[in-house]
Amino acid sequence: MVQVADITGMEGTTGCGDASGIVRLDADLGITYLDAAAADLIGIPAESLLGCGLDEVADLSELSTLMRSGTVFNNQVLQVGKRRLVCDFLPTMESEQLVGGILSVLRLLPEQLPDPSIDLRALLQSGSASLDLNYDGIVIVDREGVVVMVNQAFADILDTTPNAIIGKHVSDAYPNSQSSKLPAVMETATPQIGITHYLNGKQVYASLYPIVKDGQVIGGVGKILFKDIREITLIANRLQGASETRAAAGNVARKESMSRYDVNSIVGQSKQMQDLKESLLRVASKNSNILLLGESGTGKELFAHAIHAASNRRYAQFVKVNCAAIPEHLLESELFGYAEGAFTGARKGGQLGKFEQAHLGTIFLDEIGDMPLYMQAKMLRVLQERELTPLGSNAPKTVDVRVVAATNSNLEALVREGKFRQDLYYRLKVVTLCIPALRERKEDIRALSINFIQQFNEEFGLEVQALSLEARDVVMHYDWPGNVRELRNVIESAFNVVTGPLILKEHLPEQLSRMIQDGSSGIPHDIGPYLRARLGSKPLPAIVEEFEKLLVEAAIEFCNGNKLQAADLLGISRQWLYKKLQKKHNDDSSGH
Numbered sequence: 282m283v284q285v286a287d288i289t290g291m292e293g294t295t296g297c298g299d300a301s302g303i304v305r306l307d308a309d310l311g312i313t314y315l316d317a318a319a320a321d322l323i324g325i326p327a328e329s330l331l332g333c334g335l336d337e338v339a340d341l342s343e344l345s346t347l348m349r350s351g352t353v354f355n356n357q358v359l360q361v362g363k364r365r366l367v368c369d370f371l372p373t374m375e376s377e378q379l380v381g382g383i384l385s386v387l388r389l390l391p392e393q394l395p396d397p398s399i400d401l402r403a404l405l406q407s408g409s410a411s412l413d414l415n416y417d418g419i420v421i422v423d424r425e426g427v428v429v430m431v432n433q434a435f436a437d438i439l440d441t442t443p444n445a446i447i448g449k450h451v452s453d454a455y456p457n458s459q460s461s462k463l464p465a466v467m468e469t470a471t472p473q474i475g476i477t478h479y480l481n482g483k484q485v486y487a488s489l490y491p492i493v494k495d496g497q498v499i500g501g502v503g504k505i506l507f508k509d510i511r512e513i514t515l516i517a518n519r520l521q522g523a524s525e526t527r528a529a530a531g532n533v534a535r536k537e538s539m540s541r542y543d544v545n546s547i548v549g550q551s552k553q554m555q556d557l558k559e560s561l562l563r564v565a566s567k568n569s570n571i572l573l574l575g576e577s578g579t580g581k582e583l584f585a586h587a588i589h590a591a592s593n594r595r596y597a598q599f600v601k602v603n604c605a606a607i608p609e610h611l612l613e614s615e616l617f618g619y620a621e622g623a624f625t626g627a628r629k630g631g632q633l634g635k636f637e638q639a640h641l642g643t644i645f646l647d648e649i650g651d652m653p654l655y656m657q658a659k660m661l662r663v664l665q666e667r668e669l670t671p672l673g674s675n676a677p678k679t680v681d682v683r684v685v686a687a688t689n690s691n692l693e694a695l696v697r698e699g700k701f702r703q704d705l706y707y708r709l710k711v712v713t714l715c716i717p718a719l720r721e722r723k724e725d726i727r728a729l730s731i732n733f734i735q736q737f738n739e740e741f742g743l744e745v746q747a748l749s750l751e752a753r754d755v756v757m758h759y760d761w762p763g764n765v766r767e768l769r770n771v772i773e774s775a776f777n778v779v780t781g782p783l784i785l786k787e788h789l790p791e792q793l794s795r796m797i798q799d800g801s802s803g804i805p806h807d808i809g810p811y812l813r814a815r816l817g818s819k820p821l822p823a824i825v826e827e828f829e830k831l832l833v834e835a836a837i838e839f840c841n842g843n844k845l846q847a848a849d850l851l852g853i854s855r856q857w858l859y860k861k862l863q864k865k866h867n868d869d870s871s872g873h
């Protein structure tokens with residue numbers, strides 16, 4: 282909620298003109314980057330601020346709780362010494378975890394707080410001059426919903442003058458526009474942050490707050506954050522350019538930015554990939570569900586991110602759920618959430634499910650083929666009716682979510698075997714994108730290798746140029762059962778041993794040349810010499826672990842990438858298989 286003091290922040294801006302500054306924070310509110318305007322507004326040199334905790338230099342009080350819990354806020358006052366700064370905060374989420382955020386330092390307030398006892402109209406009238414200087418459109422209504430103040434920027438959006446709006450009820454003050462949500466915001470005393478709204482036929486991005494004084498709602502304020510939704514992309518690009526983190530100050534690991542993946546992140550010049558990228562861009566802006574098919578490691582998750590980034594849901598959450606990795610009995614509460622007291626050990630206040638977290642955004646259901654039948658029935662209801670009921674609750678909730686599902690199983694076969702509901706299958710496959718295996722588009726290997734070499738050059742601080750001709754020959758002849766993920770891992774492992782500008786054949790994992798000689802299977806051709814060569818080279822558990830990895834790979838290959846069948850074949854549970862794969866993935870990434 283906006284306290285009266287915050288509204289007065291729109292009055293008398295001082296000092297620093299219109300320049301607002303940007304501060305990038307990590308999850309502990311450590312300052313990882315700030316621009317010159319921010320340092321100027323804060324009044325402390327940037328060199329002294331970098332690496333400090335924001336709470337060491339500013340009195341955050343309850344803002345600290347909001348920031349640490351990943352809550353967006355706008356126009357809040359931050360005290361740094363004697364300075365009072367008006368700030369917005371946008372959290373940065375990564376795999377549903379808070380990894381930091383962007384603090385926009387908007388302006389400096391005068392040091393004296395005005396007397397909070399004056400009433401809304403008087404308070405606002407005294408601020409009218411500076412409201413007009415404000416670039417962001419602002420409208421303020423009284424408790425009855427009558428517009429008492431509007432600035433020129435807001436009137437400009439409506440192609441009218443402030444006087445033509447002031448005095449009217451907000452419900453019919455705007456021509457050619459969606460009905461204002463300010464009455465609802467005041468009624469519920471609950472802000473609506475970052476909503477899209479149509480004003481004068483244009484889609485704007487706004488936040489609405491109740492104005493509260495002495496515990497009473499005395500009015501409401503609407504602030505246009507972006508009067509053209511495309512402005513957000515420009516800002517996102519600006520922030521992406523400012524990629525400095527504590528790592529730059531010799532500290533802390535790299536954090537991924539919110540807009541890390543888009544269609545340009547998908548590398549591949551083959552006809553198949555060009556066509557797929559075109560289809561992706563065509564379907565992204567629609568709301569249809571999308572089914573992504575392809576073997577493990579072909580880039581399904583990358584595609585899902587790119588779909589989200591190319592859709593107009595991109596400013597809401599992208600939420601990933603791996604249906605196979607979540608134990609069956611937890612899947613429902615994970616997806617739909619639960620009410621307080623739904624079961625023993627349930628959190629106080631209940632828990633939001635992934636669908637609700639993805640409201641207005643995209644949910645990516647990975648390994649959908651592994652979803653148990655009873656959950657498939659519930660999923661169908663969400664897809665058909667856009668409604669779900671959290672566990673232990675009897676109040677259905679409406680959700681607006683775009684579903685992107687992915688699998689490397691043959692869903693049609695699962696439907697025939699009665700393991701996957703046909704009706705759900707038809708609902709999901711409204712648009713199907715099949716990503717071909719890497720061995721079916723070997724012409725992409727070169728561009729992918731160059732792309733990964735560039736990525737790892739940055740990460741490892743090296744200047745590798747390319748693969749040698751001989752190494753290129755090996756990668757071109759290899760079958761790539763693990764697809765692009767395996768190629769990426771192979772290049773990464775080469776970076777651990779390369780010494781010059783070229784990755785040579787001997788820098789590639791021995792397994793690669795061996796598999797080419799042996800045919801395709803990961804299992805060594807002649808098991809006797811393989812085992813004997815290992816005896817004495819490592820302790821028994823390490824040999825057993827290596828062999829186990831090969832068997833897991835062979836089982837997945839044998840089952841054409843279907844991990845559920847592979848787990849059956851190995852006589853282990855899906856979860857266990859996933860643990861093994863996760864471990865393998867971690868080992869591969871760390872070059873073991």
Ligand SMILES: Nc1ncnc2c1ncn2[C@@H]1O[C@H](COP(=O)(O)OP(=O)(O)OP(=O)(O)O)[C@@H](O)[C@H]1O
Nearest residue numbers: 546547548549576577578579580581582583765766
């Ligand atoms: N066309 C591509 N261009 C660049 N990187 C790619 C491409 N395809 C895949 N990758 C990279 O390969 C790795 C594996 O991709 P991703 O996780 O999207 O595959 P997946 O099909 O979802 O795998 P799984 O089925 O095992 O979950 C990621 O690091 C991804 O960024």
